[in-house]
Amino acid sequence: MVTVIIIAAVLYTPPPAIVEKEIYHGIVEQNKTNDSGQHLTVKASLPGGKHATILLTYPTVSTQVSPGDSISFMSTLNQPKPPDLYENDYAATLRRNGIEYTAFVRPDNLNITGRNTSLYWQIRRLRPIIGDILKRSDLNASSCEFLIAILTGDSSILPEATRTRFSSSGVAHVLALSGLHVGVIAIILSIVMFPLRMAGNRHISTAIIIIALCGYAVMTGLSPSVTRSVIMASTIGIGFMLRRRYSSFNALLLAVIVILFFDPLALFKPGFQLSFSAVASILIFSVPVYRIKIKNRLLYYIISLFTVTVAATLGTAMISAYHFHTFPCYFILANIPIIILLPFILSGGIIILFAEATGIDCHIVCQAVDCLYSIIDGITHSIANLPGATIKNIHFSGWTIIPYFATLTTLALSIFYRQRIWYFLSSAFIIMTAVTLLATAPRYPEEEFFITRATYETSAMYRYGKEAVLITTAAPQNTSSVIFAHQRRFSDYLSSRDADSLRIAPDTLITGSMKRIGNVLCYNDVTYHFISTDSFTSTGFVDYAIVCRGFKGDILDIARIISPDTILLSNDLHPRRHDRYLDSLRIHNIPHRSLKKYKNAK
Structure with missing residues (x-):
């Protein structure tokens, strides 16, 4: 068994991270439909004769796709991305279910080309x-x-x-x-x-x-x-x-x-x-x-x-x-x-x-x-x-499962054989399980602060003890959906810190090492200035100026007026605007960093 695993690991060739947009053909293995449309698990053929399992998002219910249907679709395939800092590992869940790629296909870019009429697929339907x-x-x-x-x-x-x-x-x-x-x-x-x-x-x-x-x-x-x-x-x-x-x-x-x-x-x-x-x-x-x-x-x-x-x-x-x-x-x-x-x-x-x-x-x-x-x-x-x-909020190391099942095994043996040695071993493993739980229990700092990646707004999460707040550039009418999205994306993080809820931070916030006044906040003596409009003023020394969606002016004005130590280009900037700002900062040798996750961002 070990030899087979080693040989498989040596011969295994990981699939490319991105497969360019073209027409693919495959068979639908599963269809889960909800309010956002149909989510199809498709076994598709790739260039070179290879096959891959794809999770396809098809945002319509007007054309119902059934298991066993042969389909052709045009899309770009992407490997599930690793999670950002503290984010739930959605990619690991997909890998456990055998999903190699995800893709989004427009309603007019998918066609049902046939239907498998074998007994297996008829039962599945x-x-x-x-x-x-x-x-x-x-x-x-x-x-x-x-x-x-x-x-x-x-x-x-x-x-x-x-x-x-x-x-x-x-x-x-x-x-x-x-x-x-x-x-x-x-x-x-x-x-x-x-x-x-x-x-x-x-x-x-x-x-x-x-x-x-x-x-x-x-x-x-x-x-x-x-x-x-x-x-x-x-x-x-x-x-x-x-x-x-x-x-x-x-x-x-x-x-x-x-x-x-x-x-x-x-x-x-x-x-x-x-x-x-x-x-x-x-x-x-x-x-x-x-x-x-x-x-x-x-x-x-x-x-x-x-x-x-x-x-x-x-x-x-x-x-x-x-x-x-x-x-x-x-x-x-x-x-x-x-x-x-x-x-x-x-x-x-x-x-x-x-x-x-x-x-x-x-x-x-x-x-x-x-x-x-x-x-x-x-x-x-x-x-x-x-x-x-x-x-709720139970978190422990996976290593604890080993002494726990050793406890169950020795407990079962003590019930069947009624010998002192098994009673002794069972008691010993109970103690070992408790010690492992205590020794491997995660320990977290009293407060944490980090910037999350989002597509339509820039947000930062701050936690002090069991209280967690979100600082966001989203419009007031969108804050509820932003909160909901972050609660889902960071549910494991919030649970592990025993923070059951997440709320929008007020415009003025002073707690722990955090001080916020409007778009300027200071955490652990590091100052951040969020810029999401074309009107901004100098507020004194700033470590990081974060350029967000909504700013359409000259990036050099930020360097001249605010004079930050570093300019951060947020993930929610339009790609073309982001690249233009990036080129300008490079040409003028202004310290900068991109928060966007794609190949041109450095």
Whole structure:
């Protein structure tokens, strides 16, 4: 394995950073549609016979593009850019999903040249069709959106407030397709196939269920969690047909091998890590409970649910906190009732789907599903609003995960073997995990100041303790959108500093080492003058004069009137104006620096 990795690293040739504008041809693998248009994942051919996966932004919904469509488009391909200082690493997220280039294409520069009619792509196209069928039913809008999410895996249709509420109450996994959903669908299929089993055709019934589950995995996009569940369920079915003993761990390892063989990058996806760690933890820590003999079946079922919930949380808590920086404290209160209700909602959704597709009235079933979802919605809303429902802003080194899982491993061994050595090692690793958390905890200065890169305005962020403010040249009517954009781009930075909000700085601000009066601010005895209009005056000694969008005068006037130590050309300047100013500063040997990120800026 190590030899293969070394050879692959030597032979790997990274793709060029920019591929010039020309016409490309490819096949659409995925389409996510929102208010800004369609976001297409396209497998396209490049010059030289190479292929690349491209995230294509297509800002229109008038021409709907479907998975499996062959398209031609004209655009310039760009590699995902590395993040600026303190910015979220969006490029790393794209790389983990196999995206090599991003591109923007105008509506009139994309044409659908054909449609793949193979069985695979026909199944993939069922996903939006299922959503459209459910939208025609008598379901309430919120119930319909929830049902589409848990049946097709398309949670993008849900409002942000709903996703946040489910996350805060500890049941966000319900919105992501997993073994729970596949298990319920497998049970429903088993009930449908019951007459065939009674007729003595058990093998045929099992084969049909396996094929149906494989089709479901393809329809939902072959996500790691669904693929893992289907492989494990198929292993059970094949073992039954061959009359062989079934091993849950062997099935889990088979799923790991199959998924990583076809998609090695899946190893770095949070969904893959959470899915497999949750199942492994359930298999390890639930076994002792199943050995307990409890005559009351209802009590046994409740205890089993409790154990499975705790075991899954033990396996995923550290990984989830590392990726999403939060931990729900009341996850048990929400999970047990929702896990009980979810099979009934899924069953009702499947009934509604087939009834609507065949033209049968199912108003009563829709009312029942609406009622069940209102209960789930009420549970998540109540728990999410409890005091201390969520621990936020959790940040720690990834190295902490190693002693944590060593703790779980030794804890499991101590439960199975009941030997002192395992109790001792488990205690030792618990201490090691705590020490690692404390030793690797990030430490930040009390205050920070930096200039961000934006296209239409110049902004600077200042943080003092848990308070963060934004100093911007944006017009007052645009400040809310600027704040929103910066909160998204710097959410990890704000979270790691325990700053939950970001606000616009007042024109006069004196706090910590920061002093601001209008367009002039001083931080740590360094003075900055933001120039966004043609009228400006000298304010005394200035270290940096920042030339922003809105200034259209002579750059030499700034050097003559303000006499700054250095002139900074902001990222929001028009490229031609920026280059003209840059040439003028070079000719007159005026100290300068460009904040724009493209090849001519130095």
